[in-house]
Amino acid sequence: MTTRLAKLSAALRTLRVEPQGEASGLSAVALNPSPSLTYLTGLRFHLSERPVVAIFTADAPPVIVLPALEMLKVIGLPYQVQTFPYPENPAEWEGVFRQAVQSLGLDGKRIGVEPRALRLLEFHHLQAGAPEAKFPDASALVSSLRIRKDAEEIAAMRRAVHVAQKALENTLVLIKIGMSEKELAAELTVQLLRSGSQPEMPFSPIVSSGPNSANPHAAPSERKLQPGDLLVIDWGATVDGYVSDLTRTFAVGEVEAEYHKIHQIVQAANAAGRAAASPGVPCGSVDKAARAVIEQAGYGLHFTHRTGHGIGIEGHEEPYMRGDNELLLEPGMAFTVEPGIYLPGRNGVRIEDNVVITEKGAACLSDMGRELRAVG
């Protein structure tokens, strides 16, 4: 944590606004309970009706505004913090936020925030504490600290992949015709825990069968598995705070010929996306490589989403594998490759792996077979 905090301080020293002020630059970064806060500080808080905000500056120790009853969480940290605890009565919170922000002399300055995580709840308290401050988007700065994973982070992600794969193997043998998507999802969740996932999973498993498999973001339903179904399972584990996110598609009994065909196309698209991943290559090229395979096979309109997203402490983070993303891949960047073909009202296929960029190319963390296996 101390290294990560030092990196943020160093970045803020570079970005600091001179006294005369300018329209760019940042004097601080303010975070609410979020993956970035955990990344920087190791701290976890529930995202509740009680606002928690940590403010990072170039030179002072982090300032944390938090409920008094959470104070035990910030005692004994391996780095200095300055805490501003508030009591249970919400009427007193604003004054405590004002003290915190003013202790850092931030009114009128530029305080960077993460719009994807910060709620109006915390934002309004920050604003009340520094009515003349500006709150620009600091997502790119915070993301730049997180986007290249170190060896320890990659090792945790590898463990998260192995736990997920083991859990699915343990679940596949239990699948029976007539089992509902919800039952299968609950069993997979149990197996994820038994295999060593933390209870805070990146997401609840997606188990979608038959026509539901044509919906990329389906929630498990009461629908029962039937012969002839494609079965999409999109699942992941969390190990030591890092996540995995995989998808495999199965055949329930015999399925029609076109489903075999689209599965082969998606398998080829997945391989093409992984093969395109290498340092110095734009993220967009990974998307284009996978998409080209599906387009050439005539199913381009049925691949309705980007090819992948970054992965690490969060299930979705930078970098995004979107055709228009010109960001160049660098060693340590980790992301999913997950092309799909969805035939509305019929069935769908998705195959998803987790990849990390190395010095010379890319390593695939997941090694579970990608062929169309029959289950049930």
Added chain:
Amino acid sequence: MTTRLAKLSAALRTLRVEPQGEASGLSAVALNPSPSLTYLTGLRFHLSERPVVAIFTADAPPVIVLPALEMLKVIGLPYQVQTFPYPENPAEWEGVFRQAVQSLGLDGKRIGVEPRALRLLEFHHLQAGAPEAKFPDASALVSSLRIRKDAEEIAAMRRAVHVAQKALENTLVLIKIGMSEKELAAELTVQLLRSGSQPEMPFSPIVSSGPNSANPHAAPSERKLQPGDLLVIDWGATVDGYVSDLTRTFAVGEVEAEYHKIHQIVQAANAAGRAAASPGVPCGSVDKAARAVIEQAGYGLHFTHRTGHGIGIEGHEEPYMRGDNELLLEPGMAFTVEPGIYLPGRNGVRIEDNVVITEKGAACLSDMGRELRAVG
């Protein structure tokens, strides 16, 4: 859902701002993926880097801005919606938000939001779509729709309590001295799923032992259970979208006399809090009744949090059992009663039940014994 939507429309008709405008009133409510959105529409979306916003007005069908790849979720709903899907490229999102907001003629109007749920991500898109609009806090309005549970909601909460109690009973028999808090929490999570909880639990179980039990919001650690520990387990289940949230405290082997004493005090405080709950009584009285027992026993400084919080579709919602809360209890309001005594550096006790206000008094949904049971 249609009844709930109709209630919101009716409320908005009352609150509508006349053409000449005024500083109060509301023309619309805008919600991001949140428990309130699910309550009103039945819809669930991941809270991701792709903003989703639903806008409710007095007369038009709800307007939903969402990623094109989520469109299948809004097909076949039992009520009308107007959808504004956007493609994967974020550069195009702002234009789609502008169309959506302008289709309702909302620029310059007052659009209510929930600061506890809405992120700057969605807020900035709304603002870009309606630069002259104001975005007042509509939490009280939305909460007023949710705060009185109907019979069906209470039945779901009762099932969520029973599933949680069954899961804990199945776990208690597996507790052994030397088991870590994390192992115990994982086992309890498995039992919650086996007993019928949905995978989306209200929170990961808190399992805290020995000195950790003196931290009301401790996360399960690698600490192993030892004779002489108090063991606090705070857990809950989700059934049909409604949650339970319970706490019991156990003795690992023999514990010192003072721990028996504080357990008895907390048990009496829990009973006093539940007994004080009745229609027409202010929420503050529930807190005061529980707190008085602990204060009279000389441990007032060690009860560091409010006595409870509302519960329903969320683990924490209105009404809050805080001494200064003058809101009067009404039939259908549901909340926790969870006094505690925490001796820093030593051990802690908390006992939590789920209560719902009836026409004549209050019903306790949880009936698991509250005595200090020995485990291990």
